[in-house]
Amino acid sequence: MQVHRVSRQYVIRKLLIMIPSLLGISIVLFALLALAPGDPFDELATNPAVPPEVRAALRAKFGLDDPIWMRYWHWLIALLQGDWGFSFVSRMDVSTLILQRLPVTLVVIGASQILAIAIAIPVGVLAATRPYSLFDQIANTFAFIGFSLPTFFTGLVLILVFSIQLDWLPFVYRADISATGWEFYWEHIKQSIMPVTVLGLFQGAALVRFVRSSVLDVIRLDYVTTARSKGIGERKVITRHVVRTALIPVVTLVALQMPIVFSGAVVTEQIFRVPGIGSLLITSMLSNDTPVVMGVTFVSACLVVFFNLIADILYGWLDPRIAFR
Amino acid sequence: MAEPLLDIRGLKTWFKTDDGMVRAVDGVDLHIDRGETLGVVGESGCGKTVTARSVLKLIDMPPGRFEAGQILWQGRDLIPLSMEEMDKIRAKEIAIIFQEPMTSLNPVYTVGDQIAEVIALHQKLSRKQAIAGAAEMLRLVNIPNPQRRVHDYPHQFSGGMRQRVMIAMALSCQPKLLIADEPTTALDVTIQAQILELMQEMKERFGMAIMLITHAMGVVAETCQRVTVMYAGNVVEEASVEALFGDPRHPYTQGLIRSIPRVDRSAEKKQRLEAIAGTVPNLLEPPPGCRFAARCKFAMDVCTQAVPPLKEVGPGHYVRCVL
Ligand SMILES: Nc1ncnc2c1ncn2[C@@H]1O[C@H](COP(=O)(O)OP(=O)(O)O)[C@@H](O)[C@H]1O
Ligand code: SF4
Ligand SMILES: [Mg+2]
Numbered sequence: 001m002q003v004h005r006v007s008r009q010y011v012i013r014k015l016l017i018m019i020p021s022l023l024g025i026s027i028v029l030f031a032l033l034a035l036a037p038g039d040p041f042d043e044l045a046t047n048p049a050v051p052p053e054v055r056a057a058l059r060a061k062f063g064l065d066d067p068i069w070m071r072y073w074h075w076l077i078a079l080l081q082g083d084w085g086f087s088f089v090s091r092m093d094v095s096t097l098i099l100q101r102l103p104v105t106l107v108v109i110g111a112s113q114i115l116a117i118a119i120a121i122p123v124g125v126l127a128a129t130r131p132y133s134l135f136d137q138i139a140n141t142f143a144f145i146g147f148s149l150p151t152f153f154t155g156l157v158l159i160l161v162f163s164i165q166l167d168w169l170p171f172v173y174r175a176d177i178s179a180t181g182w183e184f185y186w187e188h189i190k191q192s193i194m195p196v197t198v199l200g201l202f203q204g205a206a207l208v209r210f211v212r213s214s215v216l217d218v219i220r221l222d223y224v225t226t227a228r229s230k231g232i233g234e235r236k237v238i239t240r241h242v243v244r245t246a247l248i249p250v251v252t253l254v255a256l257q258m259p260i261v262f263s264g265a266v267v268t269e270q271i272f273r274v275p276g277i278g279s280l281l282i283t284s285m286l287s288n289d290t291p292v293v294m295g296v297t298f299v300s301a302c303l304v305v306f307f308n309l310i311a312d313i314l315y316g317w318l319d320p321r322i323a324f325r
Numbered sequence: 326m327a328e329p330l331l332d333i334r335g336l337k338t339w340f341k342t343d344d345g346m347v348r349a350v351d352g353v354d355l356h357i358d359r360g361e362t363l364g365v366v367g368e369s370g371c372g373k374t375v376t377a378r379s380v381l382k383l384i385d386m387p388p389g390r391f392e393a394g395q396i397l398w399q400g401r402d403l404i405p406l407s408m409e410e411m412d413k414i415r416a417k418e419i420a421i422i423f424q425e426p427m428t429s430l431n432p433v434y435t436v437g438d439q440i441a442e443v444i445a446l447h448q449k450l451s452r453k454q455a456i457a458g459a460a461e462m463l464r465l466v467n468i469p470n471p472q473r474r475v476h477d478y479p480h481q482f483s484g485g486m487r488q489r490v491m492i493a494m495a496l497s498c499q500p501k502l503l504i505a506d507e508p509t510t511a512l513d514v515t516i517q518a519q520i521l522e523l524m525q526e527m528k529e530r531f532g533m534a535i536m537l538i539t540h541a542m543g544v545v546a547e548t549c550q551r552v553t554v555m556y557a558g559n560v561v562e563e564a565s566v567e568a569l570f571g572d573p574r575h576p577y578t579q580g581l582i583r584s585i586p587r588v589d590r591s592a593e594k595k596q597r598l599e600a601i602a603g604t605v606p607n608l609l610e611p612p613p614g615c616r617f618a619a620r621c622k623f624a625m626d627v628c629t630q631a632v633p634p635l636k637e638v639g640p641g642h643y644v645r646c647v648l
Contacts (some may be wrong), residue, residue, distance in 0.1 A: 171379075222428040225383055230413030230443045234408060240442075241431050320478045321432055 010322075014312045018305055025301040026079070029294060030072045079298070085291035089284065094173040098277060102299065104173075105276030108195050109265050115200030117254070118206055124211025125243055128219065139208060146205025151264055155198045155271040162194065169193055173274040195272045199264055203257070210253055214246040250316045255311030257302050328400050329356040330502060330534055331380065331419075338372075338379045341387060345609050351558035352394070354635065357502065362528065362535040364549035364566070365579065366542060370605045372536045372558040374424075377506045380536075381421055382411050400403040400488045417447045420495035424507040426487035430479040436463070437475030440494045447498045462493035466523060466528075485516035489523065498529055501641035503528075504536045508545070521548055546570060551641075554578050557606050557616040560635065564642040574644040576621045577601070615646070623648060 059065055066074070078085070082092035127136040163171035173191045218224065219242050227241040264267070266278035273279070277296050284292035316322045338350040350372040357363045365373050378384050380396055380463050382403065396403040398414065406414075423429045431439060440462055441455035447531055450458065456475060463471035466489040479487055488508060495503055505524065510518035525548060528535055538548060545566065552569045554562040554577065562575040573579045580601035603620035606612060612619065614629035621628070635643045 058396065175512075222423060222425055223431040225378075226429045226433065226494075228383055229381055229415055229421045230446070231412040231417060232442060232446055233412055240434075245431070245433055319433060321480050 007316075010316050011313060014309055014316075015146055018309055021305050022302065026076060026298060027072065027307070029297055029301070030075060031068075034068055034071065046056050075294075081189060081293045084295045087284070087289055087292045089257045089287045090292070097280065098295050098299055101275060101277045104274060105265060105269070105278060108192060108199065108268070108276060109261055111192065111196045112199035112203060113261065114253070115196060116203035119200070119204040120207035120211050121243070121247075121250075125215050125238065125246075127208070128215035129238060132218065136212075139212075142275045143205045143208040146201050147182040147209070149202075151202050151268055152271055154201070155268060158194045158198060159271070168298045171272065173272050179294070191272075195268050197272055198271075199261070199268050202264065203261060207250070207254070211246070214249050215242060218242050218246040224288060224296075244318065248315060251311055251314045251318065255307050258307040259300075262300050262304065327358070329397075330359050330399060331536075332356040332382070332395075332397040333376070334395045334397065336376065336379060336493065337392035338375050338384060338389055339392045340389050342609075344427055348558050348608050349389075349444075349473070350379065351570070351608075351611065353555070353558070353560055355553045355560060355563065357534050357536055359501070360528075360532050360534050361551060362537055362549045364545035365536060365538045366540060366545055366550040366552060367555035368540055368601075368605055370608075371555045372608075373540075373555055374506055376555070377421065377504045377536065377538055380504060381415055381419055382406070382408070383421070416443050416500065417498045418500050418502040419502045419504065420498070421504040421506065422488070422491045422508050423493050423639055424510050426484050426491055426511060429491055430487060432479055435476050435478055436482070436490045437477075440475075440490070440497055443494060444497050451567060458497065459493070462488070462497050465496075466490070466493045466527070468493070483521060484512055487555075488512065488516075488520050492523060492527065494530060496533075499531055500533055502534045504538070506538045507540070508537075510539070510541075514626060517544075542581050546585075554581070557611065557646065558608055558645075559616060559632070561617065561645045562643065563635075568639060568642045572639070572642075574642070574648070575617075575646050576623055576648075577617050615641075 003256075075085075082095060084098070086092070087094055088096055090097055123139050127133075127139040130136055157169055159171045162169045170191050171194070173195070174187075179187055224237060227237045232240075262278075265276065266281060268274070269276045269278035270282065277299065281293065281296045281300075284296065333355050334352055336350055336353045337348070340347040340349055353363070353372070353376055355363070355376075365376070367373055375384065375389075379391070380398075380403070391404050393627035394404070398419070402412070403411065430436065435505075437456050437459045440459035442564070444450060444462075445452060446460045448458070449457075460471045460475040463475055468474055468486060468489055479490070482490060492508075500608060503524075508524070509520050512520060521544065524535065524537075527533075535548075537544070539545060549566055551565050552563070553560055554569075554575065556577050562578045564570065564574075569578065570582060573582050584601065601620060606616055606619060612629065614631055615621070615624070615633055618624045618628045625647070633645050633647045635645045638644050
């Protein structure tokens with residue numbers, strides 16, 4: 001059956017709504033970090049080799065003595081121009097640093113979300129179409145267990161079993177794989193398996209229960225009986241008339257959970273030493289590397305806003321009643 | 326006599342609930358001949374919807390189950406059929422429309438898609454041809470601008486228009502029987518008349534039989550040839566419209582007829598419009614004997630001893646009462 005097209009107006013409206021959210025996020029972020037204790041010049045100040053005039057000149061050069069709104073304005077303009085500042089600790093541009101780390105995180109999060117959805121939709125739908133059956137009960141039990149175990153625990157269990165006992169998978173993620181061609185990809189896949197599994201199963205467990213209850217809500221609606229009366233077969237009744245509508249709230253949930261997924265990724269990246277932006281955030285926080293902390297936080301916030309946009313568009317696409325308003 | 330199109334014999338559809346077995350349909354006999362309109366009447370909760378849905382096997386099982394009886398469709402019992410076999414009968418031979426036009430259509434597909442889905446399946450047409458067929462059906466049910474409206478979503482239609490869409494969908498494969506489960510109850514009075522008129526018009530055009538479920542006796546008088554009166558999961562009376570209104574035998578039927586609001590009565594008499602006192606009994610533990618006994622002013626001792634049999638009181642006129 002034909003899928004409806006989301007009106008361009010709807011998408012543009014959603015895009016425009018993003019701008020104030022992003023500005024708001026940038027202000028909050030800047031204020032928090034500007035007011036936070038800890039000064040990158042602390043080290044220079046206590047270093048007797050640096051004369052006070054040089055220190056003052058440096059402070060002026062980096063604009064640290066300007067009023068706060070001026071600093072925000074400069075920071076924002078620079079941000080928009082792609083100048084994300086300089087990491088005093090790593091001695092490289094923040095943007096370069098983030099671009100180095102971001103792809104790994106995106107791949108791990110993306111793959112784990114795909115895994116979560118790929119498990120949750122079929123399992124949730126099957127469980128809901130056979131409520132209280134053996135399958136339903138097994139699925140529910142596993143979902144409950146998966147949801148109750150924290151990722152650091154499952155992560156450690158996986159490492160113990162697959163890396164230490166069986167020695168099948170590496171337990172430290174390496175960015176500098178020397179192999180080329182197929183082997184390069186194979187090594188990357190092998191080291192991604194555990195972090196992706198840990199994150200994906202955790203997300204999937206929560207999602208299974210949500211999909212199940214959403215399908216159960218839809219399956220007793222009148223139009224499902226209408227669909228059955230058309231003689232199109234139970235399979236089409238479920239896929240076309242039940243799942244399609246039941247997915248609408250699921251899409252929203254997945255998007256709203258993105259911040260949780262990101263924080264979950266920070267933990268997972270620590271366990272498996274994945275060199276993503278999660279671990280970058282932790283190290284830069286520990287070393288007081290303010291520009292990097294700001295950059296990473298801003299990127300994560302942007303990603304969350306972006307996923308909300310995607311959810312809104314999907315939502316409008318799945319439910320014609322929305323996009324018409 | 327020719328074999329009836331649909332012949333329901335001793336049907337029992339029960340529901341297993343936490344409180345016990347709900348005997349929603351508990352021994353229903355009714356039949357519909359080709360091209361006739363049968364009215365099925367009774368108060369809310371009498372088992373009309375369960376009877377109608379049983380015919381197309383649209384009852385959720387569990388909690389429902391067929392306890393006994395036969396549903397003979399052109400002589401063939403539908404109860405033992407698999408869902409795949411039922412799918413060949415649904416829409417193509419027996420179609421159904423429901424009480425709530427606002428919720429009977431899927432909100433995420435255009436009405437054209439939903440009608441075309443049936444046409445494409447049963448008439449083996451391409452999607453494009455099926456959409457053209459859907460537009461033609463919309464035109465037949467008098468929806469203005471069918472070529473454009475076929476691409477609209479259900480929420481863009483009013484209640485009456487959606488019921489027209491449902492009728493268009495139900496008739497798109499020219500079924501031999503249309504089951505209409507209180508098709509006008511949820512609509513405004515003026516719209517009700519239009520929908521009934523449309524059904525009449527469609528019947529003349531396609532020649533199908535109609536099983537019209539309603540709790541409005543007035544509707545029955547206007548549209549049906551024969552009537553089956555249901556009470557608490559049983560059939561209590563069956564007769565031609567003339568016999569039923571001219572000589573109602575069952576006290577329940579008499580009560581129903583007395584409760585029809587009539588325009589020709591004076592305003593002060595209208596005030597004394599009689600509703601039947603009491604409510605439909607609990608179908609969980611139906612009382613032994615006549616189920617109407619608790620509300621019947623003629624009730625006697627014999628009434629509560631055993632369920633009275635259906636007896637013939639005139640040609641084609643049956644009544645389940647000891648009187
Ligand atoms: N799925 C179900 N589970 C339990 N009881 C049901 C179910 N469906 C219908 N019933 C019961 O069957 C009885 C008859 O209902 P119904 O056929 O809808 O009445 P009517 O259409 O005549 O108003 C009611 O008492 C109702 O509670
Ligand atoms: S059988 Fe008895 S109780 Fe039932 S309707 Fe007839 S007279 Fe009334
Ligand atoms: Mg009903």
